[in-house]
Amino acid sequence: MNSTVDVILVNRCNQNDEFRTVLSAKMCVRVLLILMLAAAAVLVVGAGVGAAATWYVDDDGGAEIDYMKIQDAVNAAEDGDTIYVYAGIYNECLIVCKSLILQGENREATIVDANGGNKGIEITANDCAISGFTIRNCLDTGIDISSSSNSNTITDNIIHSVTGGSNCDWDGIEVTISSYNVISNNKIFDCDDEGIELDGSSYNIVINNTIYSNTEVGIDVRGSLHNYIANNTIYSNGEPGISLGRSWSTEPVVWGSSHNTITFNVIYSNGDDGIGLKNSSNNNITNNNISNNQCGGIHLRNSSNNNITKNNISLNNDTGIDIAGSSSHNFITNNNVFDNYDEGVELELDGSHSYNYVTGNNIFNNSDDGIDLGAYSSYNFITDNNIFDNHDDGVDLDAYCSHNSITDNNIFDNHNDGVDITSSSNNALVGNTVSSNGDNGIQIKLSNNNRIYHNNFLNNADQADDNGNNFWDNGYPSGGNYWSDHTCTDNPSDGSQPYTIDGGAGAVDHYPFESMNGWLTTPQKGDLDDDGILTPADAAIALAIAASGAQNPAADVSGDGSVTSLDALMILQAAENTHASGTEIAYGDGSAEGGWSMGHGDGTCSDDGGNWGYAIRMTTPDSEPFTITAIKLFSRRYGEDCNTRFEIWGQDRNTLYSDIVSHSEYSAAVDSFDSVTWGYKEVPDVVVSGDFYIAMYTDSSDPSDEIYPDTGVYVGYDTSFSSDRSYTTQGKTLTWDLSTPQETTNWMIRAVGMK
Template sequence: MSGLPGIAIGISIFLLLLGNSASAVTIIVPDDYARIQWAVDNSTAGDTIKVQRGIYYESVNVTKPLILRGIGMPWVNAAGNGSAIMLLANRIKLEGFKATGDWMNSGILVYSNNNLIKNNNVSNNRNGISLSNSSNNTIVGNNASNNGKGIYLTGSRNNTIIRNIVSNNSGNGISLSDSSFNSLSRNNIFSNSGAVYLRSSGNNRLIRNDASKNNGGISLLYSHNNKIIRNNASKNSDSIFLYYSRNNTLTGNNASNNNWDGISLWLSENNTLKRNIASNNPGNGIFLYSSDHNVLGANNVSNNNNGFYLSRSSNKNKLTGNNVSNNKNGIILKNSKKNHIYNNYFINKNNANDEEKNIWNTSKKYNKNIIGGPYLGGNYWSDYTGTDMDGDGLGNTFLPYNSSSGIINGGDYLPLSQTVK
């Protein structure tokens, strides 16, 4: 008998919840109300508002958790009177609307959390979709085109931006400011001033976005601990650009066929660049300017003017396992020292130019090297003419290799060799 009161309370709560669910209604605009805002004002939390095709000249403020579903892509046009649709409550679902505010406001403006913004078309706004101090929202399947910025987050965390088309915006396609722990994936971002722009934003994940054919590609300014993975950032003016940014990971990105450089690091340290393709750029494949302690490994850097270019005190970087081929210059180090460069594959018109003191090999270690030999040592050089005298796959003559005196101080004392005597 002692358990009966608890059971009764549980049943009462269940019936109460059931009653709330049963009380949710569907409101049709313009059948039930001529204006969307009137439908919102006269709704109850949990209701569904279906809006039929047409043009609605109003600015809609959604102040309770509702489902707003457009039928036939109705157009909410604020006609210069603010943002078209504002989400001011949590747990709103907004789907299937065209939204136009004006060039001072947003198509869809979010000041709340846990909302779903899906399959909307936002155009001719200052910002297409804008989130301010908002968290745990999902933005999926929207078209944000012909705005100032396509999708803009400020002070916002833990949002998911996925499978959107973001194009022909006069500013950046997707822009994050002071926003962290967001996920951007599988978005198609093209014909914008810049594809993706992060400023003072950390711990974000950019995965499998197509960020090609923009003026700028993917840019990080004062942004740390981000993961940039398997994005296509090709055919931009510059592909991937870091400025005063540290501890970022760039893996498996395509930074090719741009108007100047593939990947550029300016005043940025402790970043990891691995398995990226930086090819067919008229400037540099990978460029470092005053950038220290970065790891550049297993990248394919080919058919550029310069493969790697380290300048203005870019010191103590590690370059290993890279394929550096068919460039005019494989690697140039200018005013940069104490970089460790080993187990790379160099086959270029001019392989190396180094005016400082850098380290061109590691100590001999039993491990498979980049050309399949049994030992790690130095690098493979297409123009090394020495001979492996003892069959260990490391050259023993004409040491150190200095790229026809392009390496002024020292050189590679353990060049990888395929020539055995």
């Protein structure tokens, strides 16, 4: 016999009056639980209802125990009561038809053994909480939340061995037409069907569960909306880890699921896809780790408007992300898709896919293509991806793909072609860098009317091959592509130095570029002195060209194939009418007002970095309103690529516009005086009138030296450069010092727009 201690209790469980009893020390823990559980019970009691009772269940019985069976306590309890169940094996199936808290002492040792009964715990009331149990040996369902029940909490339970029944569900937890439930921190395994099934149920939260070794799906969501599924570990299930929208073989209808969020789950080694969607739309699938599944990582069929972003998808036995059937308007963005045993991203051959966006992904080392657009895929956007080291093509367009846009991708080191287009027409490939691929940079077979321009083709085994009728440039002055194995002059060249495409079809890039990304600084037609605007000086140059009989496509503004006095006249008229309504005009040559404060002793920055910038004052004629659409500047970079902050100020130096972009985004000029050129930074329409300012500075990567920082930008004035006019900063707070305006300095910065 253990030592004893006197404790006075109020026992509401047996409905008797107050009594005094003596408890063994072994039971002191139970006394403490009274206070904690009574406080918890209050949370489920509505206003105006009497104090909740706590009932105690122990299969071994005892003086202070109310019941030896859990169901007996449930039957006796009222809404809001708590039933505390001590460790033991309870051979029963429970029906909870009241708003109760069922709390097990220890989920490893407090066991509800259905012993071959159908359901371990069936909940038919609202606002129930089930926690701290093992539920096992059920023929149908471990915990069943029925259609008459909402707002329940199922947490910290172990559910396993749901098996053997005929025409049963065999789910660990099944939620049917029920909402606002929380299912968390449960361990669910060895069920003959799903680990968790949400059927026609919405606004549920399923978090922090471990779900494994179930015969079918880890979490199955059918006909359900607005559920939040997060931070679960789901592995070694026989079918998909998570499925949205699924039909049974006996059901002709697919119950799609929409507006669900699936995030931060770890899903691996399942017998089908990691995540599968069927007839499901407007779901967010983000930040999941999906690996080593027997089929694909994420599979969509007949599903649209889904957002799949920031997932890590690797080592799956099929495609990383597979879009099948008729699926459209899906956004596949910022994922890492690598080491999968088929394609990285695939739009399958069995449907019509349109308006899908594959953007900003890293897709590498997959066993087949990086991105594969299957037959009849159209109007899709493949942009800003890094696609490399895939074992077949970087991007592959199969038969009858049309009107797809493949832009601004970095496609390199793929084992076969960088881009392969077969029997597909009217696609656009623009702004890509295609380099060091094992076969062709781009191969086009049996395809017509594709447009390929403003791409960099670098050091591919064969740069390009085309046996169809396609366009390899965008005319002059827009130009064609840059080819690392071709020498030409100017950006673009003038048509006298074309690049011939292999393949026997006579394909030609008529206007290749001298420099990589040379199209970023393409001059305005007729701007013959390269100052960014049309002036009478340009007309004079055109007239001289006409008199000499020379050819210059930039001077041929009439487009008749030759330079004549008509072209000079057209340039002169354009220069005189720059202020006409609807005509693009450029303001510039404004005086510079001072520079950035250096920050010594004024608290604006430390002494370990120099801060220089420009505030250029400009004035619109007669103070008329002017809409700025771009900023042009004559500049070059020194050191590594760095960010530039552009600002537009009003008359009172109030900020009207502010943005940060890298120098390489608005200029191709690198660390050489010879490469200085005009850059072009688009801005959303900014309306100014009278005096206004363009302000700018750089964000240096490591400006450790105040006088000679590691990186920055030179801006031209009077067509020259000087190191004391460079500027850089470490992104610290800066202040303007406008006390010494440089009124006579002609800075080569322009505000371009429409009057």
